[in-house]
Amino acid sequence: MDMDSSAPSPPTCINFPLNLTCTNHHDHHALMIDHRRKIIDEMDFFADKKESRGGCQPTSDVGADGPSSFLDFNVNTGLHLLTSANTGGDQSAADDRISSNANNKRGKTEVGFLKTELQRMNSENQRLKEMLNQATNDYKGLQRHLLTLMQEQHSDNNGGQERRGCNGNGKVVSRQFMDLGLAVAPDTDDVSSEGPMADKEIPGGEDLGPDNKIPKLNNQSPDTSVDQATEATIRKARVSVRARSEAPMMTDGCQWRKYGQKMAKGNPCPRAYYRCTMAAGCPVRKQVQRCADDRSVLITTYEGNHNHPLPPAAMAMASTTSSASRMLLLGSMPSADGLMNSNLLARTLLPCSSSMATISASAPFPTVTLDLTQSPNPLQFPKPNSPAALLPQIFGQALHNHSKFSGLQISQEIDQTTQQLPPLMSTSMKQGVQNQFNVDTANTLATDPNFTAALAAAITSIMGGSCPNNNNNIGGVNTRNNNSHGNNKLNSSSYPVN
DNA sequence: CGCGTTTGACCTGCGC
DNA sequence: GCGCAGGTCAAACGCG
Secondary structure, rough: OOOOOOOOHHHHHOOOOHHHHHHHHHHHHHHHHHOOOOOOOOOOOHHHHHHOOOOOOOOOOOOOOOOOOOHHHHHHHHHHHHHHHHHHHOOOOHHHHHHHHHHHHHHHHHHHHHHHHHHHHHHHHHHHHHHHHHHHHHHHHHHHHHHHHHHHHHHHHOOOOOOOOOEEEEOOOOHHHHHHHOOOOOOOOOOOOOOOOOOOOOOOOOOOOOOOOOOOOOOOOOHHHHHHHHHHHHOOOOOEEEEOOOOOOOOOOOOOOEEEEOOOOOOOOOOEEEEEEEOOOOOEEEEEOEEEOOEEEEEEEEEEEOOOOOOHHHHHHHHHHHHHHHHHHHHOOOOOOOOOOHHHHHHOOOOOOOOOOEEEOOOOOEEEEEEEOOOOOOHHOOOOHHHHHHHHHHHHHHHHHHHHHHHHHHHHHHHHHHHHHHHOOHHHHHHHHHHHHHHHHHHHHHHHHHHHHHHHHHHHHHHEEEEOOOOOOOOOHHHHHHHHHHHHHHOOOOOOOO
16 A cells, blocks of 8 residues: 555645744744745744645654644644645644634734734833833932042042052052042043953053053043043053962963062062063063962962963963952941942852952052952862862953953942932931942852853853873963964973062 | 073152 | 152063
């Protein structure tokens, strides 16, 4: 006997109707534009429709018959009625005709329901847009108000004479504003060199030197000045990494050139100064010095952000400086004790060790210190070249992945949340609420699955790619990088400090 | 010869 | 104003 070659293949008929339920506007719009056009990157339900016209072909796609919930969903929509109408018959036509009236009603009911639902969603979307606009306006207004207050306070405290503080090579910025994450500019409107930090890898960001421009507080929109001042502060922020290592220098995937060495007071070990040589004019510098108390501890301090693309290994550390700086900035939001719970943030970032990371704004430059020498479990950092010794990179990667949340989203959420407070609430009261928000946010960050996932991903990527036998090679990245530069000598990633 | 390191001189900020 | 300390510059030097 012949196999039932004439038997229709029912499944393809069932896929078709879903369009009405889910993406009415989508596919309908596509059809209006061009009936023949296939919709790329979307499920092409019309493909089955076309096939069904020429005879139903068995498929192995989602639409094929089987226990797929997707298929079940289609069936449950009841809209397969349209399919039968379009296919015009075969064996199922009779059955369809029998049930057509009931299905029609049910289908119309569902379409009507979906239309209502769509309208409701649209109106809600519109309402949310308006709320967002309102929040944005309030946010800008508060920033404006904050700047005004700070200017007034600054004038009161310093008599307007002392717009200074330490800012790189002798340029002076109000320390108070630095602590607030803001900087007061010299009399210049040139803020062109200001820009996003490592997150966007701006070219021409090499403004660490005496020509460093600080955004002017006046004569520009407050939100812009805040952003630019923030970036200026971040640029001067430092990330210090303490690691127990016998190696002369920590490996971070970058190429460094030593440009100086000094005997620092109180430390018999000289301090070496390096600058990044991966790109001309890269502003990133680092200092390497052995700890006076424990010569086995290497202290590496990073400053600035790279203005060039980085290999992943180097990106991790660069991300640390950038992201930790943002965290530090977030941690220096105004509060009753002048410093928002910086160490809380540090503990939050690395909850496994309360002493692993500290944030200090009391130093000439706000500094984040990652102490990798105080592992609660000695096995955790067994050898200088072990994957665990690459924790700064892990930390950096995790922070990088989370940097927008930590540096931008949080602060925006803080501000926007503050905006929700009653307008008559005093500034100090709002500030208290904001501080509490910071605490809550930091606690949330500790348990945030995204952060955990980012950290886990970073650990996986670092440890998975690390090569314990090669001090200068993290995941083979450096080797590739060296080849691309065509000169291994350039990779001066290890220099004796002593 | 090119590149990186060394090292003394120089610059700048800060405290007294 | 002076001295100190941190940071940078640049000529001299070494290495491959």
